[in-house]
Amino acid sequence: MSWQKKTQSETEVQAGKVIEKPNDYGIDAEIGRLAVPTFEIKRGSQKVFSTGRDVFPETGSREHYKTVRFRELALFFPCDEPFRKSAQKLNRVLRRKEGQQVRARTMANLVEREGEQIQAYVGKKAERILEDHGFTADGSLTDQEKARSSIEGSDVTLDHKVLSHMIEELNRGQEKEKQIELSELNETFEDPNAVKANISLDDVCCKKQKVSGRKKGSLPKEKREMVYNTVAHIQNKESKTYTLNTSTISQMMIVVLAFLLSNGLMSTPGSLVFFTDGARDIRSAIQDIFRFLPFKIILDWFHLEKKCKDLLSMAIKGKQIKNQILTEVLAWLWLGKVERAINVLSDLKEDTIKSTTERDNLIKYLHRNQACIPCYALRKKLGLRISSNPVEKANDLLVSTRQKHNGMSWSADGSTSLATLTSVRRNDEHIYWLHHHDIRFSFPQPAANPAA
Amino acid sequence: MLLEKWKGTDESMKMRLRGTLHNEDESEVTEVTTVEVEVPDFEAFTGSDTFGEVFDQYEQTALEARNGVMKAVTEKYLNELAKKNTVRDRGTSRESH
Numbered sequence: 001m002s003w004q005k006k007t008q009s010e011t012e013v014q015a016g017k018v019i020e021k022p023n024d025y026g027i028d029a030e031i032g033r034l035a036v037p038t039f040e041i042k043r044g045s046q047k048v049f050s051t052g053r054d055v056f057p058e059t060g061s062r063e064h065y066k067t068v069r070f071r072e073l074a075l076f077f078p079c080d081e082p083f084r085k086s087a088q089k090l091n092r093v094l095r096r097k098e099g100q101q102v103r104a105r106t107m108a109n110l111v112e113r114e115g116e117q118i119q120a121y122v123g124k125k126a127e128r129i130l131e132d133h134g135f136t137a138d139g140s141l142t143d144q145e146k147a148r149s150s151i152e153g154s155d156v157t158l159d160h161k162v163l164s165h166m167i168e169e170l171n172r173g174q175e176k177e178k179q180i181e182l183s184e185l186n187e188t189f190e191d192p193n194a195v196k197a198n199i200s201l202d203d204v205c206c207k208k209q210k211v212s213g214r215k216k217g218s219l220p221k222e223k224r225e226m227v228y229n230t231v232a233h234i235q236n237k238e239s240k241t242y243t244l245n246t247s248t249i250s251q252m253m254i255v256v257l258a259f260l261l262s263n264g265l266m267s268t269p270g271s272l273v274f275f276t277d278g279a280r281d282i283r284s285a286i287q288d289i290f291r292f293l294p295f296k297i298i299l300d301w302f303h304l305e306k307k308c309k310d311l312l313s314m315a316i317k318g319k320q321i322k323n324q325i326l327t328e329v330l331a332w333l334w335l336g337k338v339e340r341a342i343n344v345l346s347d348l349k350e351d352t353i354k355s356t357t358e359r360d361n362l363i364k365y366l367h368r369n370q371a372c373i374p375c376y377a378l379r380k381k382l383g384l385r386i387s388s389n390p391v392e393k394a395n396d397l398l399v400s401t402r403q404k405h406n407g408m409s410w411s412a413d414g415s416t417s418l419a420t421l422t423s424v425r426r427n428d429e430h431i432y433w434l435h436h437h438d439i440r441f442s443f444p445q446p447a448a449n450p451a452a
Numbered sequence: 453m454l455l456e457k458w459k460g461t462d463e464s465m466k467m468r469l470r471g472t473l474h475n476e477d478e479s480e481v482t483e484v485t486t487v488e489v490e491v492p493d494f495e496a497f498t499g500s501d502t503f504g505e506v507f508d509q510y511e512q513t514a515l516e517a518r519n520g521v522m523k524a525v526t527e528k529y530l531n532e533l534a535k536k537n538t539v540r541d542r543g544t545s546r547e548s549h
């Protein structure tokens with residue numbers, strides 16, 4: 001139906017004056033684009049009834065109300081494909097004719113607005129949960145009495161006999177100095193069947209959209225600005241997973257704490273284990289928020305190995321010597337013997353060093369992260385996680401696959417909104433959100449949970 | 453589900469869709485296909501805050517009914533087509549192998 005300008009018509013009824021409005025109420029539905037006449041009843045100058053307010057949800061002046069089925073298609077097609085392709089697909093699926101077609105820009109605006117609404121809702125929900133459990137909105141513990149019932153600080157670790165047996169197996173055939181001594185280990189080994197949660201955290205970036213194009217003759221900027229998203233992958237002891245995303249790490253920590261509290265994960269005895277890539281801001285954010293109970297931060301082995309490779313390449317002369325030193329350093333780090341690895345670096349001969357600064361940087365890095373470097377060999381033998389790869393995969397699924405391609409650039413809101421919608425769909429919360437504008441904030445049912 | 457609530461109550465309304473295929477002289481090519489579904493009554497729309505949820509039930513039912521009718525009518529259409537020997541009608545003979 002086309003949008004024809006009508007003239008306002010009036011009829012007198014008992015309740016007042018019935019006025020047919022000149023503009024129809026527009027509805028974008030999967031059935032089609034609908035136009036419904038609207039009426040108002042006025043008693044004197046007072047509007048006592050309006051179809052556009054009392055029957056249909058209020059919309060902007062030229063805005064169409066979008067039904068749940070329509071929003072499901074319009075919001076989640078762009079999670080997999082560019083907006084232009086999504087618009088083409090949507091128009092093809094709905095067989096929209098010229099003049100009624102959904103534009104790519106409309107879809108982008110829709111995604112941005114819905115993503116912002118979800119982010120705001122999750123933020124408010126997190127605040128409510130925190131307040132209910134004796135925390136302030138910024139995650140500080142204020143009411144010890146309230147918190148006591150929802151927080152259990154005790155740890156559940158693996159039996160000493162199991163550890164001793166595994167260490168014995170690992171030490172078999174090893175030189176004395178490369179053997180692991182249980183008494184020398186400063187860490188605990190969590191029982192995988194009794195963990196509170198395994199939480200992997202990481203930042204992911206994509207190119208930032210320029211505010212305006214480059215002016216003729218102006219110099220290009222030295223460094224491209226980036227848009228950051230923080231992603232968290234939460235796994236409980238039953239291996240159920242939930243993915244969260246926010247635009248900053250501080251917001252993320254509040255949301256993670258609220259999620260743990262609302263799902264009763266903090267009230268069970270067991271370890272709370274964080275897996276990170278060693279970023280300082282992530283570590284300090286964890287320490288700030290979770291200082292009220294014991295937790296463990298594990299530095300991802302892949303990132304540790306990569307850092308050593310990168311810095312040693314800049315620090316050491318010659319490929320062969322570098323590889324030899326790298327092997328030695330990594331062998332000590334794999335056993336969790338950080339001091340021994342640092343000694344190897346400190347005792348390097350002057351003639352093998354290309355840059356003492358880079359060598360010192362690596363030493364500083366190891367010192368800084370010493371508390372987060374466990375005995376990877378023993379953890380692996382015990383079947384415990386040593387990697388933050390679930391969040392790396394989540395980064396790919398939420399952001400990289402869709403947002404990191406040649407020629408793509410994003411506004412901060414656009415990028416976070418799109419990632420939010422993708423995460424909501426991954427958590428199987430999307431249909432519930434579309435119907436109720438609510439997020440359950442709980443692990444999805446196993447059948448609906450895609451492999452991660 | 454909201455639809456369950458309306459089923460068999462005074463708050464439900466029925467939508468009947470009929471699909472036929474007929475020639476220009478109005479003679480029927482296939483028998484009539486009828487699909488009847490329950491949709492929310494007007495009373496179910498209690499205000500603008502519930503419009504989205506109730507209309508979604510309507511839309512879902514309507515889309516399923518539309519697809520159901522079209523599927524049934526098209527199957528009947530193809531069934532009739534399969535019965536016709538269109539090749540012989542055009543006066544060409546089939547090759548025997």
